[in-house]
Amino acid sequence: MQVGDIARAYGAALRASCVLTPEQHSVLSAIERCRTAALGGHKFVCNHCGYTVPMYDSCRNRHCPTCQSLEQHRWIERRRERTLPTPYFHVVFTLPAELREIVLAHRELLFTMLMRAASETLLTLAHDGKRLGATPAITMVLHTWTRELLFHPHVHAIVSAGGLRIDDQPRWVRGSDRYLFPVKVMAKLFRRLFRDTLLEAIESGLVTLPSGSCESAVRAALFDKPWVVYVKAPFGGADQVFNYLGRYTHRVGISNARILRSNAVGVTFATKHGRTCTLLQVEFLRRLLQHVLPKGFHKIRHYGLCSASHVRLGTLERARSLLNQRGDQQQPESALAPAPQSWTECLLTLTGVDVLSCPRCATGRMIPQPLCDSRSPALNDTS
Secondary structure, three states, rough: OOHHHHHHHHHHHHHOOOOOHHHHHHHHHHHHHHOOHOOOOEEEEEEOOOOOOEEOOOOOOOOOOOOHHHHHHHHHHHHHOOOOOOOOOEEEEEEOHHHHHHHHOHHHHHHHHHEEEEEEEEHHHHHHHOOOOOEEEEEEEEEEOOOOOOOEEEEEEEOOEEEOOOOOEEEEEEEEOOOOOOOHHHHHHHHHHHHHHHHHHHHOOOOOOOOOOEEEEHHHHOOOOOOOEEEOOOOHHHHHHHHHHHHHHHOOOOHHHHEEEEEEEEEEOOOOOOOOEOHHHHHHHHHOOOOOOOOOOOOOEEEEEOOOOHHOOOOOHHHHHHHHHHOOOOOOOOHHHHOOOHHHHHHHHHHHHOOOOOOOOOOOOOEEOOOOOEEEEEOOOOO
């Protein structure tokens, strides 16, 4: 059972019961058509026994759980060049529950505010001479869901444990191996930066409180409630960063592997700690589509040494050179290896499965050929 199966069976019911945005309509249609004859494809024929199986094209939509595994792998391989040979911290910035309705009503603007406030918090503290006094490498990923698919906007940041001090004699400033910055200081600064930007947008009319919102609760969340910033222990090296980034960069709310069953009761999927959640199919799809991002919105962003300007000016490579001269940690060989290009090579790297090996005779190779009729599924040829 996959998300696509549920979308094809209950997508029409969702459209009849909910008002969807154009982006949500587009994503739902893409998921319904993904890996079906509607998108065309090829048939693969064994050159030894003649076994034939259709392989339909994917939708390549960034919100489709079926399409993200290979894209995630390719993205990580491309980003190896921006990862420095030094430990990294994982930081999570979370907005209070009282602000979620405002974010839902103004997604693109509020998502941008969230990522800007989180990045400015890290860069402000890093540039403080009493703390680090240098520019770190930062990659941020926006997430908007809980394990139950509820709306919960937050940002994951991968931050280098140290930074480059750019002056007459550039040098790498090594940060603490135990902590990045005090979490209470980060939380207060993050709250102030986000609050100031939000209040300015409300004053100018760019943001309005949704009907039914409690103004006093929103004000309490902005001024009185402690905000949550969570910092995990540092990673051991660049290889661990690559593997960890893959968990967050291309997540899309739920993976097909978490869906346990879909029946008359509803869709049952795994959450965490062995627990499950069951939702009616239409509600499952509605929750999933809550997390469709505005068209053109970049949920993965780079700051500090990872920003485009620093990469273009060679600052990032300067930091890498200084780190390698120190001998703290050499760049792993895997970071320098050429990335697999084809989807079959990527799958072989990820799963160890050679998808071009014939599943029937295990001797021949599956050779792609055009489908005679891309609108109807091809049948296995056992002759």
